[in-house]
Amino acid sequence: MHAIHIERHGGPEVMTWSERPDPTPAPGQALVRLGAAGVNFMDVGARSVGAPGWSAPTGLGVEGMGYVTALGDDVEDLSVGDRVAWFYHPGSYAEILAIPATALVRVPDDVPDETAAAIMMQGLTANHFTTETYAVGPGDTAVVHAAAGGVGLLLTQMIKARGGRVIGLVSRAEKAATAEEAGADHVLVSSGAGFEQRVKELTSGEGAHVVYDGGGTATFRSSQLSLRRHGVHAYYGPFMGVPSLPVTDLPNSILLTYPTVQDHVPDREALVTRTAEVFRMVQEGRVVPRIGGRYALSDAARAHRDLESRRTTGKLLLLP
Template identity: 75%
Template sequence: MRAIRVEQHGGPEVMDVADIPEPVPGPGQALVKVAVAGVNYMDVGARQVGGPGWAPPFLLGVEGAGEVVALGEGAATADGPEGLAVGDRVAWFYHPGSYAQLAAIPVTSLVRVPDGVDDETAAAVMMQGLTANHFTTETYAVRPGDTAVVHAAAGGVGRLLTQMVKARGGSVIGLVSREDKAPVAKEAGADHVLVWSGGGFEDRVRELTGGEGAHVVYDGSGTATFRSSQLALRPHGVHAYYGPFMGVPSFAVTDLPNSILLSYPMVQHHVRTPEALRRRSAEVFAMLAEGKIGVRVGGRYALAEAAAAHTDLESRRTTGKLLLIP
């Protein structure tokens, strides 16, 4: 089968379209034919600098959707009382090696895809949809009347965050890097859109909130925005700083302004158990079915074009979710 393999960290050029043996599902695993794989900034960071679990050589990708084509020992009964069956449509959250035609995945990492959700949508909402769900409930439980600042509001996570904040009765100040991205953020439901790069936006946020500041800032833009995100908050507001591959700033506790609360949510904490994965996924799929959220696909690429997908993502030219079609 073909898969995207990285032999050394570096730019998109290190992504090799490799022919490798087909995986064999072990105990408690399902062999899945990958229909769609999602592209994430996490993949870019893994390729560039690595981190725990990303020592070369490795296969890229962490999410996708597809069809079960074989089951390892015990896999038919490991996922709840009804088990999985060959032919089931499934999606997954955080399984390294998803940029491939086939993947052997623990059934505890799989959820069934409802009939009303197509493969592209399912693949697009696993990492980013479950991230946004966690951010708007546990990281900061958005309440009616709350104001949230959403960085990269035209991107995959940003659009879903915007929609989920609005679904919970909050208002959104969206930040986008270019003027042409503003309509995308508006279409997702942002009440105000600021075209801004880097820091310095805190004064505008305070103007838009009557001098109070935001209740929460969802900041995945890196160290350049770290200080301004905090200054844009009201006392006891929450700074949700995510995306460790975008850089982790050093600071003294006394640098935190206005009695704010700092959260550093990690992807492994979004769904810590198989039960949480099924419950959170069901919530996201229900929001899709009810029309509370929707996915904007910003680009579709063949597996062999994965390097081009990374180049486009890093350029910030894209909006919405990028997908690979193996």
Template identity: 75%
Template sequence: MHAIRIEKHGGPEVMRWIEMPEPSPGSGEALVRVRAAGVNYMDVGARAEGGPGWAAPAVLGVEGMGYVTAVGEGVSDLAVGDRVAWFYQPGSYAELLAAPAHSLVKVPDGIDDETAAAVMMQGLTASHLSTETYPIGPGDTALIHAAAGGVGQLLTQMVKARGGSVIGLVSREEKTPVAREAGAEHVLVHTGGGFEDRIRELTGGRGVDVVYDGGGADTFRSSQLALRPHGVHAYYGPFMGVPTLRPTDLPNSILLTYPVVHHHVATRQALVRRTSEVFALVLDGRLTPRIERRYPLADAARAHADLESRRTTGKLLLLP
């Protein structure tokens, strides 16, 4: 089989399309022929910087969808031919993947292969942000950074599905229609801070209830100043950089949290339940991922370069 592997950390040029021995499923594992692998900023960080679990050499990728081709000893709830998806399984940039059966979820018949691959990592992240991090309710207003991105679009749709309204931030004017199509009532173009006054104008001076902030350190302070008293600043994403602050720097008695999606699906039971909730939103038409680009798996370096350019909107998929 073939896979995308790095021998050292660096730019997209370190990614290599190589031939590797075909894996076989061990005890408790299933062998999956990958149909589509999702591209995420997590993959970029793992390639460029490494981090826990990502020492080179490594096969990149954490998300995808495929078909079970064999099962190992002790696997009773999966069978050859099952359509499955996963949200965090290192080594997903490959034609074949041996994965723990407990990390795989079955894909409903009404969801196509590419959609299933596109909603796992980003859909579960959006689910975590809009339910456990800050449970959006009717009348709530959320400020969403990168509202035209993969997470941003799904998060906007989830906020709307729960009765909330959305102010979206985008980095370029051409991304405005994408954020509006996802459901944002207002879209602001900003590449850094300084947007808090405009947010307060749009909310009658009150501020938003929650800021979903994947924007990084440059927007950290403005995100907090845009919140109502006791509002929630959800600062997510492991490769954004972490600003230094003292608790007394927090304005308006706001709450600051760093949500990690693994805590949303910490058990097999939680993974199945939360994924089922995401799939249900897809099936009833309230959650629709925008798949912007598809690449042959061998062109994964080009997909990374496009993602890092910040000119993409929606989901990027690799097709083995």
């Protein structure tokens, strides 16, 4: 089988389409033939600078869907032929994978393959943001960074489904229509700081209830200044830089949080429950993932280049 592999960290040029030994499922694992892999900014960070658990040499990718072809011992709740999906398994840019069965969820029959691949990491992230991070309610105003991106589009739809109002930020004017189609009430073009005054104007001077900020250090302070008293700054851009500040510099008694999806699904029971919530929103038509690009798995480097260019919208998928 083939997989995307890196020998060192760096730009997209370090990604190679390599022949690797076919995996065999160990006890507790399922052998899965890839149907589609999702591309995430996490993958870009793992490739370019690494992270805990991502030392080169290594495979890339964490998310996808596929078809169970064999089972290791002690796997009881899956069957050969099942369509399954996962949000986190390192090395998912591969034609065949051996994945712990506890990391896999069955895909409902009426959820297409590409939708399942596109919804796992970013759908669970958006679900986390709108429930446990800040429980969006009717009338709440949320600022969504990168509102035309994969997370931003799903997040916007989930906020609207819960009765909230969305002020979306996009980096380019041509992305505004995409954010509006997802339900954003207002769209501001901003690739960095300086949007807080416009947010205050759109909220009658009060500020937003929550800001979902994946913009990195460039947007960190403006996000905080966009919040009302006791608002929530949900910062999720570690690969874009990690700011530091004295806690006394937090304005308006705001709450600062760094939500990670692993805390939303810390065990098998939570994974099954939360994934079912996301799939149900898809089945009911309240959330429709936008596929922004399809690439051959062997052409993953081009997908990374396009993602880093900030010219893409929606979710990028790799197809074997």
